[in-house]
Amino acid sequence: QVQLVESGGGLVQAGGSLRLSCAASGGTFSNYRMGWFRQSPGKERVFIATISANGPSTVYADSVKGRFTISKDNAKNMVYLQMNSLKPEDTAAYYCAARLKYKGITERESEWDYWGQGTQVTVSS
Numbered sequence: 001q002v003q004l005v006e007s008g009g010g011l012v013q014a015g016g017s018l019r020l021s022c023a024a025s026g027g028t029f030s031n032y033r034m035g036w037f038r039q040s041p042g043k044e045r046v047f048i049a050t051i052s053a054n055g056p057s058t059v060y061a062d063s064v065k066g067r068f069t070i071s072k073d074n075a076k077n078m079v080y081l082q083m084n085s086l087k088p089e090d091t092a093a094y095y096c097a098a099r100l101k102y103k104g105i106t107e108r109e110s111e112w113d114y115w116g117q118g119t120q121v122t123v124s125s
Contacts, residue, residue, distance in 0.1 A: 002027040002114040004096045009119030012086055016123075020081040022096030022116055030054060033099045034072055034079040037109060038092035039118075045095065045109050049081065053101035061107075064090075086123045093118040 008020040022034070035050035049060045049070040058070055069082040079096060097112040106112070 002032065002098050004098060004114055004116035006094065006096045006116045006119040009094060009121045011122045011124065014086060014088055014123055014125050016086050017082070017084045018086065018121060020083065020094055020096075020119060020121070022079045022081075024077045024079070024098065027098075029077040030074045031101055032113075033101050033103075033105065034070070035097045035099065035112060036070060036079075036081045037095045037097060038090075038121075039095065040092045047107035047109070048094070050105060050107070051079065052105075059105065059107075083121070086121075088123045088125045091121060091123050093120050 002024055003026045005023045012018050030053055033053050036048040037045045038048050039045040047061055048064055051058045051070045051072045055072050067085045071080045095118045096116040098114040099112045
C-alpha cells in the first residue's frame with residue numbers, strides 16, 4: 001500500500017510560480033510511474049502530467065505543456081510539479097497519483113493505483 005501526501009499549494013498571482021511536492025511511503029517508489037491530476041469545482045479530475053518510474057520520460061497535457069515540469073527523485077521518494085506562468089484557469093485541487101510501472105502509461109484517472117488527498121492551488125487575476 002502506497003501513501004501519497006501532497007504539499008506546496010497556495011494562493012498566487014497570475015504569472016507567478018508554485019512548486020508542488022508529493023511524498024510517497026509504503027512501497028518501492030522506483031516501481032511506480034507518477035502523475036499529477038487536477039480538479040476544478042464541478043468538473044472532472046483531469047490529467048496534467050506523468051513521469052516514468054525511473055525518469056526521464058514525461059508526458060504533459062496540452063493545457064500545461066511548456067509551463068509545468070514534472071520531476072521524480074527516487075532517492076527521496078518524492079515527485080514534484082513545477083508550475084510557471086500560472087493562469088487563473090489553473091486554479092484547482094491538484095492530486096498526486098501512482099501507478100505500477102508494468103501497467104504502462106495512461107491518462108485515465110480510473111487506471112491509477114494510488115492517490116493523495118490533494119492540495120489547493122488558487123491563481124488570482
